[in-house]
Amino acid sequence: MKFKHRLNTHVQAFVELKKTERLWHFPLLAGLCVGLCLWVGWLFDRPAYGNLSSIGALVILYFTQATLSKRMVHLCVCAFGFSISFALGYAFSFSHILSAIALGLIAFLSHLITSWFDVPPPRNFFFIMIGAVATSIPFHPEAIPLNVGLVSMGAMLSVLLALFYSVFVAKRVVEPKIKSRIKKKRYTELVASFIIGFAMFLGLMIGHWLELKSAYWIPLSALAILQGKDLFHAWQRNLHRIIGTFIGIGITWVMMLSTAPSGLELVFLIAGLQFIVEMLVVRNYGLAVIFITPLTIFLAENASGLHTNVNELMEARILDTVIGSLIGVLTGWFLHHEFLIAKLEKQLRSVEILLHRK
Template sequence: MKLHHRLNTPIQSFIEIKKTERLWHFPFLAGICVGICLLIGWFFDQPAYGNLACIGSLVILYFTQAPLSQRMIHLSMCALGFSLAFALGSLFSFNHFGGAVALGVIAFLSHYITSYFDIPPPRNFFFVMVAAVATSIPFEAELIPLRVGLVTMGAMLSVLLAFFYSVFIARKVQEPKVRRKLKKKRYTSIVESLIIGFAMFLALLIGNLLDLKSAYWIPISALAILQGKDLIHTRQRNLHRIFGTFVGMGLTWLILFLEPNGLLLVLIIAVLQFIIELIIVRNYGLAVIFITPLTIFLAENSAGMTININDLMQARILDTIIGSLIGVLVGWFLHHQILVSNLEKKIRGAKLRLKRN
């Protein structure tokens, strides 16, 4: 009976729909934030600008159920973090090694800060994603201020829309429930942050050394796996990631078959964002199916629908497999208590020696 349960658990995780208190209001708000940025870019015939602003608008995903004042401060600080992450990634994108180092530093800082302040999901994920995308954009020093400004404008638009939503729609906001969790030791967060930072550095460097067109997708895939709360959950997310990407590429092919452009493309991306936020808290694997075409349209289509679907499918599947394998390997280290404890002791010992000297 136990063996039967073990065999069914991975399969059940693909079809299980979890219960959630999230209403349709928030997914709709997320779709509006993304859609407005793309719509403005389309209106001024600058789709690349709309895509960059859209990246910043993802800060809406850090919307919390805290009191209004705390919520707006939280979102504003996340918007600042998005801008800094994109700026740092852009500044070091001129060199493959430098870009990988920058991503590793951003991953370390974002994980440590989000752990220290106990920021709920998506935690460090989108800060790293923003930086990874920035490293993939061709380096043009004179355009960095413009690009960072567009990302910042998209982020602040989401903050503004979140404020109006909070005041006029979500008037009755319940106090957040106290989440019981084991209090981590101070050095544990440092060790975890170092491991994740090194993993992101390594993932992007491997992608760059292999000269992959969308190398940024490797660290993103690896980090998505590392969001698992334990080793079993990490393995489960790995299966979901790979399966969802395969099915998502099929969905991408169907959408591209329609040859969407202009307003139709804006609408499709906004609807994809709405669907993702509606189901990601219910079933991660199902959400990945829709995440795949969304990221392709945002990252690969800045200058119009000129995607070679066959080349794209091969590249994205390869990136996902490499990133997932890195995520599982690093996840083993991350959830290896003996290893983490030994690293904690070494850090404490090094700090004591520095004080004595």
């Protein structure tokens, strides 16, 4: 009976659509931000430029229901964080070991800072994602200003569109009441940041060790699992991500073989997928993953014109997702293991006392 009840719980969680106050305006804005960057890249026959700027445009996902001044400051700071994450990841992409260390550092700082300032969802996710993507880009020292500039311009475009949206569409904004939170111990977030940073480092190193073309998919798959608020939600997100990814890969495989979208078609397809993902992600994560999979694949392969072997691409995504999900679940177990966290906190306190004595 217990197994049947758990199975029914997981099935219901996968198909249930939660109620949300998010209107269709915001998903449309998110799709527009990404789509405009890709469209400009297509217009000037520079799809790679459009890709990089569209990554920066994802800063729109940090749009908050706060007053106009707070919202714009928040978005500008996040845009700056995007640029720093990308610059740090790209600057060390010439070395597998250094790029993995850089990603671990990005993850450590992102989690620590977003936790300290209580940044709402998606919290640390896109800062780490941008750093991970940057580590996979072929390193050319002379291209650092250009690439960082493209990401920054995409981010600032989103900030500008968010300003217009706030002034002309979302005029009436009721700032949400801040819920009282249990204040964590002094070292809790520091320990959690270290664990997440090490998991990202390990995931990328495994990807490089397996000589995967897009090694960053492994740490990103792990990171997606870690967005769960407790161990049960981490397991649930793991299950939903694997099922959703398999379905999404099947849809992507059919789309790439049957229609082979390219050029302007691909721009509208990616923008449309971004709209669907933002409509679903706050309602049902599992269903959103079905569309996140083709979105990320089309976005990643856009610059190359989708010339990659479709079957090899699908096999690689499945392998990346399975390995990353396993790392994510294991890391989630560490993060939610109270005895282990308490022990690590005690070690940190001991180190601090020794340093003060010296």
